[in-house]
Amino acid sequence: MKIGFIGCGNMASAMIGGILRQGIFSKDEIIVSNLTDEGRARSEKTLGVVTTLNNNEIVRSAKTVVLAVKPQFYEKVLTEVHDSLTTEHTIIGIAPGKTLAWLEEKAGLPLKVVRFMPNTPAQVGAGMTAVCTNDRVSEDELAEILKITDSFGCTEVVPERLMDAAGAVGGCSPAYVFMFIEAMADAAVSQGMPRKQAYKFASQTVLGSAKMVLETGRHPGDLKDMVCSPAGTTIEGVRTLEKSGFRSAVFEALTAAAEKGKKL
Numbered sequence: 001m002k003i004g005f006i007g008c009g010n011m012a013s014a015m016i017g018g019i020l021r022q023g024i025f026s027k028d029e030i031i032v033s034n035l036t037d038e039g040r041a042r043s044e045k046t047l048g049v050v051t052t053l054n055n056n057e058i059v060r061s062a063k064t065v066v067l068a069v070k071p072q073f074y075e076k077v078l079t080e081v082h083d084s085l086t087t088e089h090t091i092i093g094i095a096p097g098k099t100l101a102w103l104e105e106k107a108g109l110p111l112k113v114v115r116f117m118p119n120t121p122a123q124v125g126a127g128m129t130a131v132c133t134n135d136r137v138s139e140d141e142l143a144e145i146l147k148i149t150d151s152f153g154c155t156e157v158v159p160e161r162l163m164d165a166a167g168a169v170g171g172c173s174p175a176y177v178f179m180f181i182e183a184m185a186d187a188a189v190s191q192g193m194p195r196k197q198a199y200k201f202a203s204q205t206v207l208g209s210a211k212m213v214l215e216t217g218r219h220p221g222d223l224k225d226m227v228c229s230p231a232g233t234t235i236e237g238v239r240t241l242e243k244s245g246f247r248s249a250v251f252e253a254l255t256a257a258a259e260k261g262k263k264l
């Protein structure tokens with residue numbers, strides 16, 4: 001086994017999909033655990049990887065172990081697998097708030113510790129993942145780890161102090177973009193557009209706009225101004241959004257998410 005996932009829900013499944021699609025590891029090099037036979041069967045059926053209900057089997061089988069359970073279960077899981085861990089292991093935490101120091105302390109021995117902050121677009125190979133490591137991870141080991149995150153999208157190595165910001169602007173923000181897409185489509189539906197078509201317009205417009213930011217390197221404000229014809233239609237929407245505090249609402253939402261991550 002090359003990598004094990006303790007917990008195999010939304011995020012682990014998305015990452016494994018990318019890993020398998022890019023051939024970073026084969027199905028028989030990945031082992032996952034879940035809480036129930038139903039969850040184990042689901043992982044086996046949908047991902048075709050080795051599955052188990054035994055978290056210690058994950059740690060005994062793979063030297064790289066991803067903790068893909070909710071943050072509130074991290075301490076229980078690390079206590080459960082404590083005696084199976086060795087200094088040869090690399091543990092990868094993906095939960096907000098569970099710091100490198102906390103992970104090493106709960107693991108109870110000096111081992112390689114990594115944090116990912118991924119997001120669900122990993123499921124379609126378009127994820128954005130922040131990575132940081134403790135100082136036991138060598139440059140060569142980091143290069144191997146980055147092959148994992150690169151398999152499901154883009155990766156940025158950041159200092160740990162930025163992981164809560166990354167959690168907000170990366171991990172959480174797909175939810176806010178989905179809300180934006182939903183609201184755009186509702187407005188189109190209110191103008192008479194069929195809903196399915198409205199979702200296509202809204203989703204493709206968000207995708208295309210994001211591509212313009214990423215591929216032109218132009219400032220988003222500059223790109224916004226390109227759309228706003230004088231006395232035209234777009235600027236009426238800009239006026240309404242500014243009046244409704246749109247940018248402040250987004251700013252406050254991501255700040256709330258980042259601040260919550262600091263408290264977990």
Ligand SMILES: NC(=O)C1=CN([C@@H]2O[C@H](COP(=O)(O)OP(=O)(O)OC[C@H]3O[C@@H](n4cnc5c(N)ncnc54)[C@H](O)[C@@H]3O)[C@@H](O)[C@H]2O)C=CC1
Nearest residue numbers: 007008009010011034035068069070071094095118120171
């Ligand atoms: N969903 C997202 O967009 C993102 C999630 N994350 C983090 O990823 C982690 C997992 O999140 P999700 O995949 O969304 O949650 P999830 O609830 O979809 O998956 C967690 C899985 O772990 C299993 N599980 C729970 N306790 C277990 C145990 N003791 N042993 C083995 N399996 C156990 C559950 O049955 C479930 O299948 C969380 O820490 C979350 O904060 C990070 C970035 C983005």
Ligand SMILES: O=C(O)[C@@H]1CCC=N1
Nearest residue numbers: 095096167171172173
């Ligand atoms: O909502 C959460 O706590 C997880 C972490 C980032 C996205 N989902």
